[in-house]
Amino acid sequence: MNLEVKSLVGERCVTSEDGQRVYDKIYPKLAAGESVCLDFEDIKFFASPFFNFAIGQLLKDLKPEDLNELLKVEGIVPDGAFVWRKVVENAKEYYKNPEAKKAIDEILKQQAEDE
Amino acid sequence: MELEFQQLLDNSSKSHPLAKQFSAAACIRWAFGPGNTTKAEGTGRGIGLDMLKNFVYATRGILEIYSEDGYALFRPRKQEYGQLSSSFEGTVVNITLRCDERYYQLADERPAGPLF
Numbered sequence: 001m002n003l004e005v006k007s008l009v010g011e012r013c014v015t016s017e018d019g020q021r022v023y024d025k026i027y028p029k030l031a032a033g034e035s036v037c038l039d040f041e042d043i044k045f046f047a048s049p050f051f052n053f054a055i056g057q058l059l060k061d062l063k064p065e066d067l068n069e070l071l072k073v074e075g076i077v078p079d080g081a082f083v084w085r086k087v088v089e090n091a092k093e094y095y096k097n098p099e100a101k102k103a104i105d106e107i108l109k110q111q112a113e114d115e
Numbered sequence: 116m117e118l119e120f121q122q123l124l125d126n127s128s129k130s131h132p133l134a135k136q137f138s139a140a141a142c143i144r145w146a147f148g149p150g151n152t153t154k155a156e157g158t159g160r161g162i163g164l165d166m167l168k169n170f171v172y173a174t175r176g177i178l179e180i181y182s183e184d185g186y187a188l189f190r191p192r193k194q195e196y197g198q199l200s201s202s203f204e205g206t207v208v209n210i211t212l213r214c215d216e217r218y219y220q221l222a223d224e225r226p227a228g229p230l231f
Contacts, residue, residue, distance in 0.1 A: 048163050
């Protein structure tokens with residue numbers, strides 16, 4: 001599968017909603033073991049919320065080594081690659097200890113409900 | 116460039132259960148920590164402010180945030196969090212950038228490697 005990101009979300013990869021749209025397109029393919037190529041041609045603006053949802057959440061249940069095998073990227077400018085790597089680092093840390101993260105999330109939810 | 120946001124930190128931040136236990140300055144400091152987010156669920160988040168801070172550092176600019184009675188100030192070789200003498204509702208962000216490409220160092224200097 002080859003996805004021209006600009007045709008899906010426009011010239012700016014910024015919002016989490018647009019990132020989710022990319023994720024919804026590519027996750028089923030990757031989960032099925034199919035190759036995906038993301039083409040970022042003509043995109044010059046990137047922000048972490050977009051990548052958090054487009055690719056960060058792939059690490060929830062897909063292994064990095066599998067993603068490195070299946071997911072390719074083309075046409076991304078250095079600034080975009082920089083943000084991509086930062087997001088992946090952060091996502092790896094987030095999913096490293098899912099039980100601890102879940103416990104914290106549940107505590108925060110419960111405290112919010114008690115207010 | 117001066118940006119004014121009535122609520123830079125959205126309602127979820129203000130109503131965050133931990134916010135009531137800490138000063139505004141402490142909350143701002145926490146917000147700048149990589150990976151810190153008020154979103155209770157979802158994927159990894161919370162790196163935007165850290166990236167903004169590092170971008171300002173890399174371009175030798177200045178970043179100031181004032182919220183309620185707390186503030187954060189980032190300038191070359193200086194990072195400061197503190198308490199204001201008075202409080203106000205809302206948040207003000209001042210970002211001073213050097214428009215000089217020689218200072219632009221955001222690109223990752225590490226060699227290209229695997230995407231994940």
